[in-house]
Amino acid sequence: PIQHNMTQKQQLIIRNLQEVVGLDRLKAKTAKHELSVYWGTATTGRPHVAYFVPMSKLADYLLAGCHVTVLFADLHAYLDNMKAPWSLLNKRTNYYETVIKGMLKSIGVPLDRLKFVRGTDFELGKEYTRDVYRITAEVTVHDAKKAGAEVVKQVASPLISGLLYPCLQALDEQYLGVDAQFGGVDQRKIFMLAEKYLVNLGYSKRIHLMNPMIPGLTGGKMSASEADSKIDLLDSAESVSAKVAGAQCSPGAAEGNGVLSFLQYVVFPLLGGTDGLAIGSSKKRYAEFQQVSEDFASGSLTAEDLKGCVADSLNRLLGPVRKEFEESSELQQLLVDAYPKDQPAKGSSGGDAGDVADRLAGIQLATIDAKLIESLSRFATQFGSQDSVPVKSGSSPRLLWTIRPSGPMHLGHLVPLIGALSMAKAGWKVTLLVSEMQAFLDRKRAPIDSLEVRGSTVKDVLSRLATGLLGDTAAAAVTVTSGLEELSYNKDYVLDMYRLVSLVTVDEVRS
Numbered sequence: 001p002i003q004h005n006m007t008q009k010q011q012l013i014i015r016n017l018q019e020v021v022g023l024d025r026l027k028a029k030t031a032k033h034e035l036s037v038y039w040g041t042a043t044t045g046r047p048h049v050a051y052f053v054p055m056s057k058l059a060d061y062l063l064a065g066c067h068v069t070v071l072f073a074d075l076h077a078y079l080d081n082m083k084a085p086w087s088l089l090n091k092r093t094n095y096y097e098t099v100i101k102g103m104l105k106s107i108g109v110p111l112d113r114l115k116f117v118r119g120t121d122f123e124l125g126k127e128y129t130r131d132v133y134r135i136t137a138e139v140t141v142h143d144a145k146k147a148g149a150e151v152v153k154q155v156a157s158p159l160i161s162g163l164l165y166p167c168l169q170a171l172d173e174q175y176l177g178v179d180a181q182f183g184g185v186d187q188r189k190i191f192m193l194a195e196k197y198l199v200n201l202g203y204s205k206r207i208h209l210m211n212p213m214i215p216g217l218t219g220g221k222m223s224a225s226e227a228d229s230k231i232d233l234l235d236s237a238e239s240v241s242a243k244v245a246g247a248q249c250s251p252g253a254a255e256g257n258g259v260l261s262f263l264q265y266v267v268f269p270l271l272g273g274t275d276g277l278a279i280g281s282s283k284k285r286y287a288e289f290q291q292v293s294e295d296f297a298s299g300s301l302t303a304e305d306l307k308g309c310v311a312d313s314l315n316r317l318l319g320p321v322r323k324e325f326e327e328s329s330e331l332q333q334l335l336v337d338a339y340p341k342d343q344p345a346k347g348s349s350g351g352d353a354g355d356v357a358d359r360l361a362g363i364q365l366a367t368i369d370a371k372l373i374e375s376l377s378r379f380a381t382q383f384g385s386q387d388s389v390p391v392k393s394g395s396s397p398r399l400l401w402t403i404r405p406s407g408p409m410h411l412g413h414l415v416p417l418i419g420a421l422s423m424a425k426a427g428w429k430v431t432l433l434v435s436e437m438q439a440f441l442d443r444k445r446a447p448i449d450s451l452e453v454r455g456s457t458v459k460d461v462l463s464r465l466a467t468g469l470l471g472d473t474a475a476a477a478v479t480v481t482s483g484l485e486e487l488s489y490n491k492d493y494v495l496d497m498y499r500l501v502s503l504v505t506v507d508e509v510r511s
Helices: 008-014 023-032 049-063 074-079 086-106 126-136 141-147 160-175 185-201 237-245 258-271 289-298 303-326 329-338 353-361 370-379 411-425 436-441 448-475 491-501 506-510
Strands: 019-021 036-042 067-073 114-118 180-184 207-211 219-221 277-279 284-286 398-403 429-434 478-482
Touching: 008 023, 008 049, 019 023, 019 185, 023 207, 036 049, 036 074, 036 160, 049 067, 049 086, 049 180, 049 207, 049 258, 049 303, 067 074, 067 086, 067 160, 074 086, 074 160, 074 491, 086 114, 086 303, 086 329, 126 160, 126 185, 126 436, 126 448, 141 160, 141 185, 160 185, 160 491, 160 506, 180 185, 185 207, 237 303, 258 277, 258 289, 258 303, 277 303, 284 289, 303 329, 398 411, 411 429, 411 448, 429 448, 436 448, 448 478
Parallel strands: 036 067, 036 180, 067 114, 180 207, 398 429, 429 478
Antiparallel strands: 019 207, 277 284
């Protein structure tokens, strides 16, 4: 509804939105400076004409003097039940960037006034990753599942990645440095999660701007995964006209009417201009959508009249995008590469969970025989036992032992530690990993600001024990390392963490 106590600029920002959360904050901020807004899109299925709805709002924001950022959320695309396979992620992001920019150019939006960012450009950095750990220690499983219910693909046994998805989207608001996030009303629960939890990390609440969801041509939501419900950006003019002609558009009915909604949220804002639109055989000009809605309800305008206008308008908007692809063999190949007809089996591009887990640990466990397994149990209580099985010449098996610095080391740590050090005496290469972040993620038993000090202390104790119990020569086979220094913020580690949570279900973790 029109807010009569708002400026023209503020009215333009909220035009055609279904909901605004933080309207008072919007008024206060725009009274002092230009608003900064971001819109993000996960690079999953091929974009379709419903993307013109947010494009038209981006045009509004620029007209209102806003600073606008477009986020190509490539990491989110993978976290959403691997809708974008790992091997195709970069190609699909390239495709999205090409067609989104093409759409913006087709509606006259100057690209030099927009900032384009990819999620993996900043979501793998140390500070961002640190905040991922922090927010996961705040958000409950219930809240994370609820937040993603309308956006993340719902399955019987959800993946951990689906729980991380809304947490990352909340953090994006802070790391993109914006005042507001813009998206569809289907994002509302994620926006509310951001409102609730960002303040717990010491960050401010953002304004949330939501446009309505456009019904598909068959009723319901227009979806990239339902071919009959959508019109692809590269569909031919004939195909566009045919799909619009077959769309549901019951006489006088506005509910679930994709044709009518398209006129309201795309055609009028982008093509209405000062002279309005000529619709129907009489070519009557309509300056406002409300007039069209009233004439359609009364029967003065028929479904065929509306469909003809929408088809012509869409072909006008899509023409420049189609032409760019038709004239470029490189872009045609990009489409083939990003969306091959035969997709690899789920998980095949990322390796199995075991492979990823080994890489995350940074060390590979060697296969050990039954006799050595038996002697390992004796090593735990008889340090330096002569029953140890020596390593065969030329082999270099490795062992990883992990400790969480939740509190001071105590006698209970010594039994497994002595067992691990015994393996070094038997010729194994042993890594003692101080996993500070695990101590934080375990219900924040170690505050995040204390991790470096705690980790350093435990690392020093382990180094002294290894040297004291083994002597300098044998201790050379033992590496004492800090997860915080070597793993937790390492880009490759973080990438594999996201790959791993896209393979493991919540049920598997609970069991």
